[in-house]
Amino acid sequence: MAGVLDSVNQRTQLVGQNRLELLLFKLQGRQRFGINVFKVREVLQCPKLTSLPKRNPYIRGVAHIRGQTISVIDLSMATGGKPVEDTSTCFIVISEYNRSVQGFLVSSVERIININWESILPPPKGAGRYSYLTAVTEVDKELVEILDVEKILHEIMPIDAQVSDAVMQANPVEKDYSTKKIYIADDSSVARNQVKRALEGFGIDLQLAINGKDALNKLLAEAEETGEVTDKVALLISDIEMPEMDGYTLTAEIKNNPKLKNLKVILHTSLSGVFNHAMVEKVGADDFIAKFNPDELAGAVQKWLNV
Structure with a gap:
């Protein structure tokens, strides 16, 4: 040992x-x-x-x-x-x-x-x-x-996924996203549902993917009709550790694809203690949030939806 x-x-x-x-x-x-x-x-x-x-x-x-x-x-x-x-x-x-x-x-x-x-x-x-x-x-x-x-x-030790009223009111989303979606990619069903519950207050269609490969295939399908994924998808929130394709590779694939590269990507991971922040820049991710704080996650979503 x-x-x-x-x-x-x-x-x-x-x-x-x-x-x-x-x-x-x-x-x-x-x-x-x-x-x-x-x-x-x-x-x-x-x-x-x-x-x-x-x-x-x-x-x-x-x-x-x-x-x-x-x-x-x-x-x-x-x-x-x-x-x-x-x-x-x-x-x-x-x-x-x-x-x-x-x-x-x-x-x-x-x-x-x-x-x-x-x-x-x-x-x-x-x-x-x-x-x-x-x-x-x-x-x-x-x-x-x-x-x-x-x-x-x-x-x-259950985690409360409820976002506080103060956060929701501090930076309300002004744009109309009623026709768009937010994708959530995570191999843990508990983690996917935590994120989903935290974001339900935004009133945006939330789509789930079970890993990076699943998310990439779904995003490519979304982009097929118009050639630009952001016509249908507002944001991707992705875990890093996932079978078949991890979140870093998923992000790199998105940023290197002309149909997907404009999509904002938030990496959301439990690798808080040893996370290599340089990798966020290397693969082109737009943000990083350590799991799981619903207020921080909601704040990041507000930030990128208001860009």
Whole structure:
């Protein structure tokens, strides 16, 4: 385990190449799971946990790590499995999602792999454990499941998607967008619906895409009739991490296509702690908003709709 993440800060060159690195781990059993290295701060042997009264049952306790108190979530329980019996033999993956730091209790951590987003596919449809996946891939001829961490966190600590009246009134949209659409691209169903709820007050048709490839195909279809996508679409709000085509690649494809290049793109991502702001300029994105603050998102939408 020692040094498994020593070079994580040197891995940013992968960003924008439609590639990522996954930290592979196991819960209980042989099934492998993956989490994006860019969301991982460190991995360590599980320390002694302090139990809290009236805690969510999925939170096994809190750990005091480097001067910070971190909630530790039993990923096996949170995804419908059995609770970990002996935490002393387990590891904690310390990660940052949606502006918060949390620890994920896992049975073992294996290694880091480098993979292309095109090799990461949407999960099979169905109930049960698959409802907690955003994607799957194959490593060593075995299935690796990539968890929908945003869904897990939302079930434990729900986020209010309501935009405040003060924000809506501060910079009202003056133009008429009644005939246009806003596209929302995100592989997490929870994240898509959070954005949708936050923007419903604008009264604009909101269209959803499940990943970058899906969004690109839909935008090209929108542009087919007139040759200019902005005749029908006012704005795109896109996650960065998505199977088949990530948000950076999607943005670059849009800005390099004569039919799409005038579309305003807001990148909306949970990669707040390690986000490479230079990539926004490199791929031509118009804005970046860290997940998930409905007021900040609404403010950015107001800004670009009023341009």
